[in-house]
Amino acid sequence: MDDELKRVIRGIALLNASEHDGKTRNDSIISKVIGTKPELRSRIKDIIPLISQEVIDVNKLSVETQKEELANKYPELLVVKPKHERIGLPPLEGAEQGNVITRFPPEPNGYPHIGHAKASIIDEEYAKMYGGKLILRFDDTNPEKERLEYYAAIKVGLDWLGVKYDLVKNTSDDMEIIYKKAREIIDLGHAYVCTCDKETISKNRREMLSCKCRAGDLNQNVTRWNKMFDKFKPGEAIVRFRGDMNSDNTVMRDPTLLRIIDESHPIHKDKYRVWPNYDFAVSIEDSIDGITHAFRTKEYELRTELYYKLLDILGMRKPKMMEFSRLEFEGMPVSKRVLKPLVEEGKVSGFDDPRLPTLEGLRRRGIVPEAIRKFVISLGFTKSDTLPPFETLESFNRKIIDPTSVRLFIVFEPVKLTVINNNLTEIEIPNHPQNDMGKRKIKIDGNFFIPGNDANTLKIGDEARLLELYNIKITKIGSEIQGAITSSNYKSDIPKIQWIPRNNPVNIEVLIPNILFINDQFNENSLEVKQGITEQYYLELNVGAEIQFMRFGYCRKDSANQAIYTHK
RNA sequence: GCUCCUGUGGUGUAGUCCGGCUAAGCAUACUGCCCUCUCAAGGCAGUGAUCCCGGGUUCAAAUCCCGGCGGGAGCACCA
Numbered sequence: 001m002d003d004e005l006k007r008v009i010r011g012i013a014l015l016n017a018s019e020h021d022g023k024t025r026n027d028s029i030i031s032k033v034i035g036t037k038p039e040l041r042s043r044i045k046d047i048i049p050l051i052s053q054e055v056i057d058v059n060k061l062s063v064e065t066q067k068e069e070l071a072n073k074y075p076e077l078l079v080v081k082p083k084h085e086r087i088g089l090p091p092l093e094g095a096e097q098g099n100v101i102t103r104f105p106p107e108p109n110g111y112p113h114i115g116h117a118k119a120s121i122i123d124e125e126y127a128k129m130y131g132g133k134l135i136l137r138f139d140d141t142n143p144e145k146e147r148l149e150y151y152a153a154i155k156v157g158l159d160w161l162g163v164k165y166d167l168v169k170n171t172s173d174d175m176e177i178i179y180k181k182a183r184e185i186i187d188l189g190h191a192y193v194c195t196c197d198k199e200t201i202s203k204n205r206r207e208m209l210s211c212k213c214r215a216g217d218l219n220q221n222v223t224r225w226n227k228m229f230d231k232f233k234p235g236e237a238i239v240r241f242r243g244d245m246n247s248d249n250t251v252m253r254d255p256t257l258l259r260i261i262d263e264s265h266p267i268h269k270d271k272y273r274v275w276p277n278y279d280f281a282v283s284i285e286d287s288i289d290g291i292t293h294a295f296r297t298k299e300y301e302l303r304t305e306l307y308y309k310l311l312d313i314l315g316m317r318k319p320k321m322m323e324f325s326r327l328e329f330e331g332m333p334v335s336k337r338v339l340k341p342l343v344e345e346g347k348v349s350g351f352d353d354p355r356l357p358t359l360e361g362l363r364r365r366g367i368v369p370e371a372i373r374k375f376v377i378s379l380g381f382t383k384s385d386t387l388p389p390f391e392t393l394e395s396f397n398r399k400i401i402d403p404t405s406v407r408l409f410i411v412f413e414p415v416k417l418t419v420i421n422n423n424l425t426e427i428e429i430p431n432h433p434q435n436d437m438g439k440r441k442i443k444i445d446g447n448f449f450i451p452g453n454d455a456n457t458l459k460i461g462d463e464a465r466l467l468e469l470y471n472i473k474i475t476k477i478g479s480e481i482q483g484a485i486t487s488s489n490y491k492s493d494i495p496k497i498q499w500i501p502r503n504n505p506v507n508i509e510v511l512i513p514n515i516l517f518i519n520d521q522f523n524e525n526s527l528e529v530k531q532g533i534t535e536q537y538y539l540e541l542n543v544g545a546e547i548q549f550m551r552f553g554y555c556r557k558d559s560a561n562q563a564i565y566t567h568k
Numbered sequence: 569g570c571u572c573c574u575g576u577g578g579u580g581u582a583g584u585c586c587g588g589c590u591a592a593g594c595a596u597a598c599u600g601c602c603c604u605c606u607c608a609a610g611g612c613a614g615u616g617a618u619c620c621c622g623g624g625u626u627c628a629a630a631u632c633c634c635g636g637c638g639g640g641a642g643c644a645c646c647a
Contacts, residue, residue, distance in 0.1 A: 012589085020591075027628060028591070034628085035589025048627060090582095107647050142646065198645065206643075238645050248571050250643035259645035278647045302572060302642050323573085325640090378595065380581060383573065385640050388580050392596050402609045433604070467605055490605050498606080551606045568607080 002050075005040075009033055009051055011074040013058040014066050022063040026055050089125055089381055092293055094320055100132030101290050104158075104165065105139045105282065108150035108266070112157035113334045114357040114372070115297075118327040120163045121376045122295055127166075135289055136165040140172045141281045143265035151266070157359040161369045171281050172268055174288070178276050181284050181314055182239060182258055186221050190313050191257055193224035194240045195232075205253040208245050214254065228274050234260040241306070251302045252309075255279060283307045287316040298323040298383050323383055327376070330387040331515035331523070332357040347522060354564050355513040355526050365513060366546055366556030366566030371397035394567040401546045401554060401566070406431045409467070409498040410510075410549035412532045413452025416480040416502065419472055422446025423485070429468045440537045444469075447502040449533060454497045455481060464495045467550070498550050505533035510555060512565040 012032045017024035029051050034041055058066065070077065092100065102123040106116055127134040136158065140146045158165070171178075185191040194201065194213040204211055216224075228237050238259045243252040257280040262273050276284075283306075286294050301323050311318045328334050334357050342348045352360035362372070375393045407430075424444045431437040448466070458464065462474045463486060471491055472483035512528035534549070538557070541547065545557045546566070555563040 016591095025591080027588090030627065031588040031590090033589085038588085041588085044627060105647090109647080139647065145646070194645095202644075235645065240645095250571070253643085256645050261645085275645095277645070282647090298573065299641050300647090325574090375580095378581075382581080384581095385574065386580065389578095389596070392580060395596060399609075405608085407606075407608090433606080434609080465605070469605090492605080496605070548606080548608060551608090554608080 005047070006050060006054070008036065009047075009054045010058070011070070011077050012036070013051075013054050014070045014074065015077045017058050017061075018063055018066045018070060022061070022066060023059055024055055026052055029055060088377055089122065089129070092126055092130065093322075095126070095130050095293065098131045099292065100127060100130035101135065101292050102127045102132065103135040103137050103286065103289060103291050103294060104163070105137045105171075105285075106154050107139045107142070107146065108154060109142075109145040109147070110150060110336045111351045112154050112359045114329070114359070114362065115327050115334050116154070116157065117161055117359060117372050118324075118376045118379070119295065119297070120158055120161065121373050122324065122381065124163045124165070125377065126293060126295075132292070133166040134164070135291070136168045137285060137289065138168075138170045138172075139278070139281060139285075140170050140265070140267070141275045141277070143261055143263040143275065146266050148266040160359060160363060161372060169289070170267060171276075171285050172265060172272075174285065175268070175272050177288065178258075178281065178284055179274070182276070182280070183225065184314060185241075185257070185310070186225055186239070187218065188313060189218065190242050191239050192216055192221045192242055193228065193237050194254075195224065195237045198235065204245070205250065208253065210245050210254075213240075214242065214245075228258075228260055232260060234262050234273075236260070241310070243306070243309075249302055249305055251279075251306050255306060279303055279306050280310065283310040284314075284316070286319045286321075287311055290317075291319040294319045294321045296321070296323055297326045298385075299326070322381075324381050325383050325385050327379065328387060329357055329390045329393075331517045332390070333517060342516075342522070348516075353513075354511060355516050364556065364558060365564055366401070366554060367393065367397050368400055368546075371400050374400075398554065398567060402548070403432075403435055404437070405546040405548040405554055406437060406537075406541065407433065407548050407550055408535050408538060409500055410508075410532045410534045410552055411449050411451045411498065411500045411505075412530055412552075414449035414500070414505075414533055415452050415455035417448045417450045417455070417499065418480065418482050419446040419448070419466075419470075419485060420475070420482060421485050424469070427469060440535070442501060442535060442537075443503070444501060445503060448499040449502055449505060450481070450497050450499050454495065457495070462495070463491075464497050465491060467496050467498050469499070496551075500533050500535060504536060506536060506538050507561060508532055508534055508538065509562045510549075510565055511558070511562065 009029065013024050013029050016028055016032065030048065033047065033051065034044065040047060104120040104123045124134050138151055192214055194211065196211050196213060200211065224237055225239065239257045240254045241257050243254050245253050247253055256277050258274050258276050260273055261275050264270055265272065304321050307321055308318055333339065339356065343350055348355060351358050352364050354361050354365035371393060374396045379388060422444065426441055426443050428439045428441050430439050458474050458477065458481065460474050460477055463471055465471050470488040471486045471494065473486050474481060474483050476482035510530045510532055512530065514526045514528060515523055516526050517523060539560060541557050543557055543559060546554060547557060547563065548554050553568040554566040556566055558564045
């Protein structure tokens with residue numbers, strides 16, 4: 001037994017020493033021995049002297065001797081263990097296969113953005129992971145803010161993202177249930193109708209003071225509750241939860257449950273005027289929808305106590321509520337408060353401006369949904385607040401679009417180049433270096449445009465490669481450059497220059513979206529526009545096609561004369 | 569101010585619940601090489617972390633305990 005143990009210790013010591021310049025340490029070996037043979041834990045005190053001795057012995061040996069002994073006597077230790085990495089999101093607490101229902105509950109009050117993408121992808125991924133269902137539920141309980149077009153916009157966004165839901169519903173369709181629950185909670189004495197004005201309520205909550213309404217009896221509450229449907233004007237009465245005015249959690253200091261709003265609702269028009277607020281609606285809806293796991297961003301964290309409390313009192317089933325950090329990029333705010341003025345003042349072209357983190361903006365910019373999904377999953381399910389780099393999204397995107405992006409020449413600041421002894425009339429160029437994406441034919445007559453910054457570096461006598469064509473020697477420099485063909489064989493060690501035939505160039509504008517805000521200031525240079533010329537083939541591509549302009553970057557065709565820069 | 573949450577390389581994370589097989593894994597960024605008729609993609613290698621700080625417990629702490637500090641959020645008749 002002890003011989004076997006000694007063998008194990010020596011093996012581990014040798015391996016560890018050989019990995020660390022021939023020197024190992026006691027604590028590393030103890031850990032590794034315990035790791036391999038957990039049953040030794042109780043005998044650890046007896047084993048330590050053995051380990052110490054072995055460490056001393058092994059450290060005396062040269063690295064070569066260590067390696068040799070290792071190879072001869074412990075070949076099994078040299079097998080490299082694969083490092084395991086979790087792929088995808090972490091497992092869900094309390095989730096049973098086939099028994100998970102999640103929900104994505106946007107308020108239809110604006111266009112979907114990257115934040116919606118994160119939430120909906122997480123919701124869908126978990127539903128998929130456990131063979132469950134995803135419900136899309138429009139949380140439309142504030143008619144002042146919601147509009148019909150946003151319901152549609154959110155669906156379009158999810159569709160584009162590839163997020164599939166099993167059911168769509170509106171919270172506003174459940175108003176009768178919500179009224180019933182409201183009445184129930186009043187009857188149970190856990191809610192009351194408050195007629196104090198807004199300022200008083202706010203002040204009392206801050207100072208932990210109860211008002212006279214809180215002391216009102218059931219009769220008074222029921223009478224007032226009924227009056228909320230006709231007699232009271234908006235702002236005159238609200239239903240408040242009888243929480244705890246002394247609670248450290250300010251949310252629990254008698255929060256509002258329902259209030260009066262006379263605005264016409266996008267779906268139900270004037271049918272209702274008493275509307276639940278977020279906390280009341282979400283608890284009831286999540287519970288009756290059969291949601292098992294509900295996720296929201298962490299600014300709602302303090303409301304979780306209320307969420308569970310309400311369900312407790314109403315004797316309703318409780319989903320598991322969890323929070324994650326919001327997703328936003330540096331200098332690319334997501335809030336309507338910031339974005340709307342930009343659109344209205346014309347600082348951006350609309351909610352689909354490629355500088356914006358809206359789904360439409362990202363789409364126009366050339367970000368593909370699979371990249372967003374991979375990116376979101378790579379962020380994990382954490383509460384730590386961070387601004388992830390846009391670059392990471394770009395990297396995922398680049399790997400996805402690279403195999404299907406047509407390679408085209410583009411020339412900025414064109415300079416004329418004439419090849420005096422051109423002998424070609426047409427050339428065929430592959431659309432992709434590795435994949436078979438077809439070929440395109442280009443007519444040649446020896447008259448080209450080449451990029452200005454390449455032209456600037458050329459001197460008489462230099463040799464350069466016109467990509468896919470031939471090598472030339474520069475014979476004349478000036479406003480126009482002249483060259484002569486030297487050979488057509490590819491040479492890797494001379495400058496490579498792309499070109500566009502002079503007879504028939506396609507003029508395009510390339511929009512380059514940059515960071516929108518720098519230190520909270522609108523970046524006046526957030527949209528760069530470059531004029532360039534490209535190949536005729538550009539006109540044959542569909543709008544939305546991804547192109548890699550050679551030696552420039554990936555762009556998405558936005559129209560016949562405009563492309564948007566995606567990333568390098 | 570009060571309360572809650574959070575703190576691992578430049579950046580985003582894995583590991584933390586249940587201390588040990590991690591002298592800290594992956595991705596991104598950067599650098600170099602290979603491949604390549606692109607400054608892309610692909611392949612290989614490298615740089616980069618006293619795991620916020622200080623104590624404590626233990627043979628052993630990123631992980632447990634105590635005390636600090638930094639960052640964020642909430643304190644609406646918005647969601």
